[in-house]
Amino acid sequence: MVKYSPESMNRTFAALADPTRRAIVARLAQGDCSVNDLAEPFMDAISLPAVSKHLRVLERAGLLSQEQDGRVRRCHLEPEPLRQVSGWVESYQRFWSHQLDALADYLENDTKPKTPPKKRKA
Amino acid sequence: MVKYSPESMNRTFAALADPTRRAIVARLAQGDCSVNDLAEPFMDAISLPAVSKHLRVLERAGLLSQEQDGRVRRCHLEPEPLRQVSGWVESYQRFWSHQLDALADYLENDTKPKTPPKKRKA
DNA sequence: AGAATACTTAACCATAAGGTTAAATATACT
């Protein structure tokens, strides 16, 4: 398991705490695209500079890279921070994914399983 | 798949964007404890009211519940928001967990990739 | 060259976040 820096996690979680940025991430997960394309769904709600700022936040978090292609900037989603978030949250999976089922088992049977019996859904 | 509200995700990601709060979550994952116990590791760095504020942030995010027990408040980690984060990030797993392998495949075999992989490192 | 396109940067504003200290509240101990 790779140990990631707290600052990196700070920036990644902070970046993902905004719905516009999550929408951008969702869009980018379907493929690279230009800033204008990314901005288009939000243009009635916020301005282009606002989108540009969001992109910089994503960039600082390492979630986005841009490659200049003529006058267009091709935006690309970088997966590493998502992998880190996944790793972080999965480190609690044992905790949360067994919690309810294990509790139910504890209450029904009186056995004390070291490894809480089974999960219903992962 | 359960669809969770954007506001809930906003609050959860924002709550997790702070290292003190992540440390609190980590501590709570090992078992319920009092506010003082939670605060103890941070007392040289920040004040008790600061910790109290962090707890309220976690509470608003649904990550924490408190149960009064005499003059002590027993803090308990609520797993649901973590489950939601997991669900959110797992929806990108296909994207990020295959990325590098796919790239390797593209480079080794000469099958024609839709997206010619020409950059090495992101 | 000049105009359009695709952005970013600058300057600014309002609100939120994270910290502080001091005071308040509630329960427990003697």
Add this chain to the structure above:
DNA sequence: AGTATATTTAACCTTATGGTTAAGTATTCT
């Protein structure tokens, strides 16, 4: 009743965040 313990609330400060509009930069089109 009075003191200690466990915590929150209040008032305040500083910096960060998310938005704005206006201006700047770089590339492409005519």
